[in-house]
Amino acid sequence: MTDxxxxxxxxxIVALQVRRDTxxxxxxxTLEELRIASLDMVQILFGIEDTFDIYVPQEGxxxxxxxxxxxxxxxxxxxxxxxxxx
Amino acid sequence: MSDPVRVVVTGLGCISxxxxxxxxxxxxxxxxxxxxxxxxxxxxxxxxxxxAAEVKHYDEARHFDAREVLAYDRxxxxxxxxxNEAITDAGIDFWRNETLAxxxxxxxxxxxxxxxxxxxxxxxxHKSGKSRVAPLTIPRLMASAATSQISVKFGLKGPAFSxxxxxxxxxxxxxxxxxxxxxxxxxxxxxxxxxxxxxVASQLAWESLRVLxxxxxxxxxxxxxxxxxxxxxGMLVLERFDDAxxxxxxxxxxxxxxxxxADAGDMVRPDVGGAARAIRQALETSRLSPEDIDYVNxxxxxxxxxxxxxxxxxxxxxxxxxxxxxxxxxxxxHGHALGAASAIxxxxxxxxxxxxxxxxxxxxxxxxxxxxxxxxxxVARQMRIGxxxxxxxxxxxxxxxxxxxxx
Numbered sequence: 001m002t003d004x005x006x007x008x009x010x011x012x013i014v015a016l017q018v019r020r021d022t023x024x025x026x027x028x029x030t031l032e033e034l035r036i037a038s039l040d041m042v043q044i045l046f047g048i049e050d051t052f053d054i055y056v057p058q059e060g061x062x063x064x065x066x067x068x069x070x071x072x073x074x075x076x077x078x079x080x081x082x083x084x085x086x
Numbered sequence: 087m088s089d090p091v092r093v094v095v096t097g098l099g100c101i102s103x104x105x106x107x108x109x110x111x112x113x114x115x116x117x118x119x120x121x122x123x124x125x126x127x128x129x130x131x132x133x134x135x136x137x138a139a140e141v142k143h144y145d146e147a148r149h150f151d152a153r154e155v156l157a158y159d160r161x162x163x164x165x166x167x168x169x170n171e172a173i174t175d176a177g178i179d180f181w182r183n184e185t186l187a188x189x190x191x192x193x194x195x196x197x198x199x200x201x202x203x204x205x206x207x208x209x210x211x212h213k214s215g216k217s218r219v220a221p222l223t224i225p226r227l228m229a230s231a232a233t234s235q236i237s238v239k240f241g242l243k244g245p246a247f248s249x250x251x252x253x254x255x256x257x258x259x260x261x262x263x264x265x266x267x268x269x270x271x272x273x274x275x276x277x278x279x280x281x282x283x284x285x286v287a288s289q290l291a292w293e294s295l296r297v298l299x300x301x302x303x304x305x306x307x308x309x310x311x312x313x314x315x316x317x318x319x320g321m322l323v324l325e326r327f328d329d330a331x332x333x334x335x336x337x338x339x340x341x342x343x344x345x346x347x348a349d350a351g352d353m354v355r356p357d358v359g360g361a362a363r364a365i366r367q368a369l370e371t372s373r374l375s376p377e378d379i380d381y382v383n384x385x386x387x388x389x390x391x392x393x394x395x396x397x398x399x400x401x402x403x404x405x406x407x408x409x410x411x412x413x414x415x416x417x418x419x420h421g422h423a424l425g426a427a428s429a430i431x432x433x434x435x436x437x438x439x440x441x442x443x444x445x446x447x448x449x450x451x452x453x454x455x456x457x458x459x460x461x462x463x464x465v466a467r468q469m470r471i472g473x474x475x476x477x478x479x480x481x482x483x484x485x486x487x488x489x490x491x492x493x
Contacts (some may be wrong), residue, residue, distance in 0.1 A: 037355070038391070
């Protein structure tokens, strides 16, 4: 999977939950400005886990802060870690 | 106008992670001992959170014959054992008192009912490739199974139904039973709640909501990470004060009032206003003031949000009295038994009134600035409790609070 594919998939997952057009999201968009409700956030985390077949640690504030670009980087790292351990 | 009927508790029963009866529960609560441990019913390689507050050393064959085991889901078994203990404790033989039996209600709270039966049935069909389903599957799994089986086992023929409001189920059950007796629709009640849903599917579902702690349950504490799933049942026998006095029964305490509300907001995020309205109504219906309340057995799940919200709600209703009331969460010891939680917590609260000991919040590491009431950290406290509240603030925004008063 290319970085661009990964980015697009993550943006789609987030866009669905925040009810916005994917095109309105950028790598600089912060999770904070999207004002994501707690139940929407767990659905985003589940969507990411399910799409990339990875485990986002329960208590790690892993994907909870920062920009969407940073979220993509962290997911990329989790995917890489999964392949490394496989 | 005649005085309203007073409703008292004359029997207690409980099975939980802290033991198979009320004596074992109370010993653990008083000593601050937690029943949270590595899960035995779920393979650890299929889940990420591998702790729970399970009922331990439980052998169904010790309590039920082979035919009964076929008929009772684990949740019904727990309900029957707790009901048996409570009825024996109250010293009433309903089989010998047909009139009373016809006026005795059975109300049991449960979040999901026979989950274990559902889980095993689906597994055998979809995974093991079986093509037949046992005939008692429906009577085992229905959410009213425990209510029916208690009524059958003890010959109780009054109003009987189940209540489901997630983690507030048992408080709604206890509150409704209290109202039925108070308003003359029942003379006595066997009431409480039961839950047994620890399985791979439920554990993964709770994980997915990201509310579980991986270490332990430490409500109101610094460093709390979430809740720990528990299981079990709690049961009470309720009677009219006059009936109990007349027959010379031991009276544990009085149920003084009951408050209920809905947040009408988020499915998982608790609301200060909704919680406060239920607490305030419990005080109003019991004609108690915040100054009368010595102890609050909190909902206290151990999640960041619940505990903070609950503290705010208590402060909103109690005002300055919030600084003197003791607010502990016994979920730190028996875990979060979901639909059975408030029944187990009712037993804990009633024993606290009887024993004049406030159970602590176990696993407490230090004060969180957001939870700055007296949370009775780690060590029980000897104290006469004139009146107490037991809070339940359920997922889905359904709240129920029961007020208990020393007699």
